[in-house]
Amino acid sequence: MDRKQLQYQVACMRKSLFDQGYLDEQFNQLEDLQDEANPNFVEEVVTLFYSDSSRFIHNIEQAMINKPNIDYGKLDDYMHQFKGSSSSFGAKKVKKECSQFRECCSAGNIEGCIKTFRQLKARACHFEEEAGNILSAGKTSWNR
Amino acid sequence: MGSNSVVSNRRMPEKMNCFDLSPNSNSDSEAEEVHVLAVDDSLVDRKVIERLLKISSCKVTAVDSGWRALKLLGLLDDEEEDKSSSSSSDGFEGLKVDLIITDYWMPGMTGYELLKKIKESSSFREIPVVIMSSENVMTRIDRCLEEGAEEFIVKPVKLSDVTRLRDYYMATREIRSAESGINVNKRKLQESFDVSTASSSPSSSSASPPSLFSSPAPCSPSSLDSPTRRPKMTSLDHILI
Numbered sequence: 001m002d003r004k005q006l007q008y009q010v011a012c013m014r015k016s017l018f019d020q021g022y023l024d025e026q027f028n029q030l031e032d033l034q035d036e037a038n039p040n041f042v043e044e045v046v047t048l049f050y051s052d053s054s055r056f057i058h059n060i061e062q063a064m065i066n067k068p069n070i071d072y073g074k075l076d077d078y079m080h081q082f083k084g085s086s087s088s089f090g091a092k093k094v095k096k097e098c099s100q101f102r103e104c105c106s107a108g109n110i111e112g113c114i115k116t117f118r119q120l121k122a123r124a125c126h127f128e129e130e131a132g133n134i135l136s137a138g139k140t141s142w143n144r
Numbered sequence: 145m146g147s148n149s150v151v152s153n154r155r156m157p158e159k160m161n162c163f164d165l166s167p168n169s170n171s172d173s174e175a176e177e178v179h180v181l182a183v184d185d186s187l188v189d190r191k192v193i194e195r196l197l198k199i200s201s202c203k204v205t206a207v208d209s210g211w212r213a214l215k216l217l218g219l220l221d222d223e224e225e226d227k228s229s230s231s232s233s234d235g236f237e238g239l240k241v242d243l244i245i246t247d248y249w250m251p252g253m254t255g256y257e258l259l260k261k262i263k264e265s266s267s268f269r270e271i272p273v274v275i276m277s278s279e280n281v282m283t284r285i286d287r288c289l290e291e292g293a294e295e296f297i298v299k300p301v302k303l304s305d306v307t308r309l310r311d312y313y314m315a316t317r318e319i320r321s322a323e324s325g326i327n328v329n330k331r332k333l334q335e336s337f338d339v340s341t342a343s344s345s346p347s348s349s350s351a352s353p354p355s356l357f358s359s360p361a362p363c364s365p366s367s368l369d370s371p372t373r374r375p376k377m378t379s380l381d382h383i384l385i
Contacts, residue, residue, distance in 0.1 A: 026300045033195045033303070041195060048187040080249055084278035085186040088300045 006137060013134045020093075022127050027090030046131050049089045053124045056082035060117060064110075075113065076105045093123045178310050178317070179203040181239065183213045183246035183258065184276070189299070193245065193276075196306040205239060210253030210261075213246070219265055241271060243313050248277035248284065256288055263292040272313060276301055 017023045034041040059078045063071060083098035097120035104112030180202045184190045190206045197204040207213050214220045218238025244262065246255035255275050263269045272294040277284065285296045297305050 029300070029302060030192065033192070033199065038195070045188060045191055048191050052187045077249070077251070080278070081186065081251075084247070084249070084299060085188045087278050088186065088189045088192050090300075 010134055010137050013130060013137070017127070017130055017134075022091065022093050022123070022130070024090050024092040026087065030090060043135055045089065046135065049085065049091065050128055052085040053082070053094070053128070056085070057121060057124065064113065064117070070110060070113075072105045072108060076102055079105065091124075091127060094120060094127065097123055177201055177203045178242045178313055179205070179240065181213060181216065181241040181244045182206040183208075183210060183244065183250070183255065185209060185247065185250040189247065189276075193301060193306075196301060196303050197310075199303065200307045200310045202306075202310055205241070210246070210250060210255065210258035213244070213258060214253075214261060217241070217262075217265075217268055219261060219268065238267075242317060243272050243274065243309065245274040245276060245309075248275050248288070256284075256291065259288060259291050259293055274309060 018027075030045055031042055056078055060075060060082070063075050063078060079098050079101050083095055083102070086094040086098060097116055101113055101116040101120060104110075104116055178201075180197050182190065182193045182197065182204055184193060184206070185208050190208065194204050194206045205216065207216060211220065216239045244258075246258055248255040255277075259273050259275065262271060262273055269292070273292065274295040274297060275288045275293045276297045276299050278299040280298045288296055295309065
C-alpha cells in the first residue's frame with residue numbers, strides 16, 4: 001500500500017472514531033496541541049490513556065470482586081477518576097459509560113454497575129484496538 | 145466553542161497585598177516565565193495540562209499527588225513549622241512557583257486538602273492556587289473559593305483557560321514586583337492612608353493598592369474574558385448537589 005493510500009486509510013479510521021462517537025471535540029483540542037516541535041503528542045496521550053484506563057479498570061474490578069460487601073464510595077471514586085481522564089482525552093463513549101456507572105453506584109444497583117462496567121470495558125478495548133491500528137498503520141505520528 | 149466554567153475568587157485582589165514579601169516576587173521575575181506547579185494523579189490530565197502550560201510559555205513542574213507537591217515546596221520537612229514561620233523562602237530548597245494548579249479529586253490528598261495546607265503556610269499562602277475538577281459542583285466550588293482558591297476550572301481545561309491564567313498572573317506578578325521596589329515608602333503611605341479617611345488619596349500613582357484592586361484595571365480578574373468566568377450551569381447532569 002503506498003503512502004497516499006495509507007494516509008487515506010488512517011484518515012478514514014480516525015473519522016470513524018469520531019462518527020461512532022468514541023471521540024469528541026476535546027480530542028480535536030489535543031490534536032491541535034501537536035506541532036512540529038511535538039510531533040508525537042497525540043500518540044503519547046493515547047498511550048497514557050491506555051495506562052490510565054487499565055489502572056482504573058483494574059481498580060474497579062478489584063473493588064467489585066467481593067459482591068456482598070461492595071464499597072460503593074470507593075467504586076464511585078475510581079469511576080470519577082476514570083471519567084475525568086476520559087473527559088480530558090475526549091473519549092466520549094467511555095465518559096458516558098462512567099457517568100452511567102456512577103448513577104448505578106449512587107443507587108446501590110450492583111447489577112447495573114456490573115452491566116455498565118462490562119460495556120465500559122468493551123468500549124475501552126474497542127477504542128484501544130482502533131487507535132492502536134491507526135498508530136501502527138501510519139507508523140508515523142498521528143495526523144489529521 | 146465550548147467554554148469551561150471558571151469561577152474566580154473575588155477576594156483575590158485583597159490578598160495580593162503589595163506589602164507582603166512574596167517569596168516568588170523579585171526584581172528578576174519580570175523577565176522570567178511563570179512557573180506553574182501542576183498536580184494531577186491522571187496521566188492524561190498531567191500530560192495535557194503540561195502541554196497547555198508549555199504552549200503558553202510557562203515553566204511547568206508536574207506531579208502526581210498533593211504529597212509530592214508539598215514535598216517539592218518544602219512543606220513536608222520536619223522543620224516545617226520553623227520554615228513556615230519564616231518570612232521568606234531563602235535558606236531552604238523548596239521549589240519556587242508562581243501558581244499552583246491542582247486537580248480537586250485525587251487519592252490520598254485531595255486538591256482541597258492541598259489548598260488548605262498551602263494557605264496555612266506563611267511562606268506559600270500568597271501563591272495563587274487554581275482548582276480543576278471534572279465536575280461542576282457548586283458546593284465544591286464554594287468550599288474551594290472560601291478556602292482561598294483563586295479560580296475553579298471545570299475540566300477539560302482548554303488552552304484559552306491557561307493563557308488567560310498566565311496573562312493574569314504575569315500581570316499581577318509584575319505589579320507585585322514593581323511595588324516591592326518601593327515597599328518601604330508604600331508602607332508609610334499605607335499607614336497614613338489607614339489613619340486618615342479614604343478620600344485623602346496618598347498618591348495619584350496607579351500602584352496605590354486601593355485604587356488598583358478596587359477598580360476594574362486591565363489586570364483585574366473581572367475584566368478578563370468574563371463570559372468564561374460564569375459558572376456553567378447548562379450541564380445539569382453534572383451537578384451533584
